[in-house]
Amino acid sequence: MMKRLAQTSCLMAVLLCSAMPVMAQQALRGPDGRYYLVLPGTGKAKTTPPAAPEAAPAVTRAVLALKPYDPPAAPPGPPADVIVNVSGGQLGGEALSDGTFAFKAVPFARPPVGDLRWTAPQDASAWSGVRFSKESAPGCLQAAYGWQDDISKRSSEDCLYLEIRTPSLNNGAKKPVMVFIHGGANRAGAGAGTISSSLGRRDVVVVSLQCRLGVFGFLSHPALTAEQAKETGIAASGNYALMDQIKALQWLRDNIARFGGDPDNVTIFGHSAGGQDVGLLMASPLARGLFHKAIAQSGTPQFGFAPRTLAQNETLGIQLAEQFSNAPADGAKALADLRRAPAMVLQQAGDTLVPPMEDAGFIWDQATVDGRVLPKSPAEIFKAGEGAKVPLIIGVSARELELADVRASLYGAIATRFGEQRGKVLRFYKLDVKKNPKSDDLLGDVPLQLSTDIMLRCPADWMARQITASGGTAYLYQLDIDADPKARVQHGSELSFVFNDRPKGVKADRWPRLMDYWVQFATTGDPNRKGLDDWPVYGRKGRYIEFSRKGSKVESAMRQDICAVLDRP
Secondary structure, eight states: OHHHHHHHOOOSTTOOOTTSOOEEEEEEEOTTSOEEEEEEEEOOOOOOOOOOOSSOOOOOHHHHOOOOOOOOSSOSSSOOSEEEEETTEEEEEEEOTTSOEEEEEEEOSOOOOGGGTTSOOOOOOOOSSEEOOSSOOOOBOOOOOSTTHHHHHHOBSOOOEEEEEESOOOTTOOEEEEEEEOOSTTTSOOSTTGGGSGGGGSSSEEEEEOOOOHHHHHOOOHHHHHHHHHHHSSOOOOOHHHHHHHHHHHHHHHHGGGGTEEEEEEEEEEETHHHHHHHHHHHOGGGTTSOSEEEEESOOSSTTSOOEEHHHHHHHHHHHHHHHOSSOTTSHHHHHHHHHSOHHHHHHHGGGOOOSSSOGGGGGGSOEEOSSSSSSOHHHHHHTTOSOOOOEEEEEESSOOOOHHHHHOHHHHHHHHHGGGHHHHHHHTTTTTOSSOOOBTTTBSHHHHHHHIIIIIHHHHHHHHHHHHTTOOEEEEEEOBOSSTTSBOOTTTHHHHHHSOOOTTOOGGGSOOHHHHHHHHHHHSOOOOTTSOOOOOOTTTTEEEEEETTEEEEEESTTHHHHTTOOOO
């Protein structure tokens, strides 16, 4: 068991296996000491592996009961600066010194605890008095991986909350709404800090949402499938995190006008796993009409992996049940034992599951075709032109993540992944003439190039191509620089430019104006405006903008030869 755990718990947010240094995320403090956003850095991740119990845990539901996160209606100290009526009751907000307003710990669904564990999100319960908190709600329950230990310590199953920052409380202001989905490999991270960034000072309504993570957000099980068949008429289970995101978007549709936002001009944007979720929401028929523009930052619908079937995902649920129940692992009694099991032990046990994919470290980044949220694979949906008809910005950093199998055995991974087309791949990377081709100054060595091409660069180009082919508008980018002039571009480098204004003393060509492009795109559906470098649509030529150390430039046909081989999102 311990050997399998060591092999399958390769990690998180930026998720790299032990064959190389693990990328982590670090909170960035502003000059006033507040945390503004989460940025990638380097560090060593850690896990605390659970021991698989020999029998069902002898714990009563009363012992397992979680204390809900529930800000008091009348907290001690100053009252709310402003009050807004929303579905369920009154929300208190804080008036900030820059003239904007902040609302935290806003419930958009009931806590998914107890019997609601692994069910679709329910409407939030009504409350009396004014619900007001200056503190963010806990992140969704997650194991500790080193880079987010503080988030993990405070995390909770009771986590379906969002945060809002708005420049106006005028019901008719109709400001563009930008909804951020955080990264963290779909098993870590939190929404806190997003609305405190510089983006929150722009003339848009900024929202961050949270959704269930890991086993709580994505697990399937035969008994869960049977439950959902009774409720909806569709035999499906899993993708609860996507249901949470859809529920949050429904809440915003019904309430965001009261915060000065335009419910008919909503942009979803996300980083890494959050970028993947943006693509999955574009694919899901359940999310239709809830957003009108999309931005995927270093995240694609399938992350370059083949999707999981419902049966394959149910197998993971059976694997989990075998660790926590003496009952038949595929039955209702085993599911009941899972619902009684300690939440954190369950979440940690998720790292021991063995998914049907090349790199188990990305276990919750493999899309599951559950039959309801995702009736078909994202590849099939977008190829058929059945995805959401919304403008899309999608892009990558020049250096992204590494796949464990690629780093461990480059030639073996190419043979396994590409089969009869491996000769084309070997020629593209010059591996047919050189065993160890020279590392590229921008793109890195061949294992990093191949990993980035497989998971993100070519899938991003694929998405732009499919959106264009179906008559939509897509804008593609590649980021070549990091905010730290001494650092190489990496997974997450774009976050600095999206959320922070250019610091004093930093030259303009060293700080791509991603925030300006994003805000303009959220406002009009086109990132271009006067004062910004021209960013052409992807079009038939496959054009994209490259943000380099010498400013921006327009190129065409991103990695055309290798991307022709990698035909999936």
